[in-house]
Amino acid sequence: MTHDLDEALFLGDRIGLLHAGPRPLEVVTSPVTRREQLTDGSARRELLARFSSPAERDDLGGHDSAAPAVPDSPTAPGTASTRREALTITGSLALLAAPVVGSLLTSGARTAATAATGPAGHDGGGEAATLRIGYLPITDAAPLLLAHDSGQFGRRGITTPAPILYRGWAPLVEALQGGNVDIVHLLMPLAIQLRYDAKVPVKVLAWNHANGSALTVAKDVERVEDLAGTKVAVPAWFSVHNVVLQKLLREAGVKPVLDTAPSAGARTTQLVVIPPADMPTALQSGSISGYIVAEPFCAAAEVLGIGKILRFTGDVWKDHACCVTVVRETLVRDRPDVALRATEAIIAAQLAIRADREASARRLSEGRYLPQPLPALERVFTTRRDPAYVTSGAIRHPEWESQRIDFQPHPYPGYTGELVGAMKETVVDANVTWLEDLDPAQVHDDLVATDISAAALDATGGLSAFGAARVRTEVIEP
Incomplete structure (x- = not known):
């Protein structure tokens, strides 16, 4: 179904x-x-x-x-x-x-429960609360999953039942919208589309991670130019993957097309949407020449020997956010204390991942949170600036010293504004008239729960614990 x-x-x-x-x-x-x-x-x-x-x-x-x-x-x-x-x-x-x-029915049940016990999704009993986690089986979800697994939520008075795995973005969004889950990780562009196009009242609490994605291609593809005349998959139209891919294509003089067959002569590449879990199979079968998506599906292609990394997205847009922690706005408005403690739990989990990346990868595998093989997860979490990637061109900016995947919670306003601007020049198979009038400078304060994010970060050691500064300049070099 x-x-x-x-x-x-x-x-x-x-x-x-x-x-x-x-x-x-x-x-x-x-x-x-x-x-x-x-x-x-x-x-x-x-x-x-x-x-x-x-x-x-x-x-x-x-x-x-x-x-x-x-x-x-x-x-x-x-x-x-x-x-x-x-x-x-x-x-x-x-x-x-x-x-x-x-x-x-879920909405009605929440209404009845709220009348007796307090706001939706919580038991109303003083400081205690329950938050249901929804996630896709990608490493973007690691802070949410490990905050649950390690008891970071529990230590802050928040009960989190077993996280619920969803196979695609559409059912995850519907679960959040319908009240079947309370806290999820979402693609940052998708969160923007939800709030301003679909009018779904969501709020961003923090970044879930930075980098953690790559353009994975068939073994005979040597350059971005070689993608002309072929099909390349993205996980969603409203994704940083689609944004970065189209920046790479334009830089290489290749035009992205949607409903038109690709042409090597016309230097066009056809973009298609495929659920992340289906991408390796499509690449192996030859249905597509490449895909750009979150880990560990890129590492899985390497481990299985069916593809290679052409370019890491974090080497195109330095330390960019991909997925962010998202809740319904009612949580921030009605129970800011719960939203604050949930954000603190996620930040604590991010610090723990950075402290022991190998153990984190192993726990995601042993806890059966992610179904991919452990070698793929270990490659994502522990591989750092392999010289072979510099030689192949997958990394062109080794001086950036970026991790394959990193964890940093602070939602930089400059990134949000730059992302909105980039979305306006990205081709998608959807109506984007709503995007044309969106002011990049105003989106951040409206979409992000900035006060909660800042307070949670201060309570867990501040940005210095992540070796990051409060302000940064976005660096994009395709």
């Missing part, structure tokens, strides 16, 4: 649509082969034409329409909430037209 049409096209030979009306289930054979399913826009259009009524086609096909209101949004209409009114995430479409029963 999936809400992601692109995922259905890629994984399924036969695809069914659940309807709320008189024809509850319709199943057809996928109109294209699996290789073509990765990117063929005509397949999506054919399925929409076969599966939906004219009114549904207007809803499902509308990348040009504004993102719909969602149940937790202050502007939500409060009635007729359907699956086709769900968020359009990473350029994919929500398939199901059935009511959002789970989210509405």
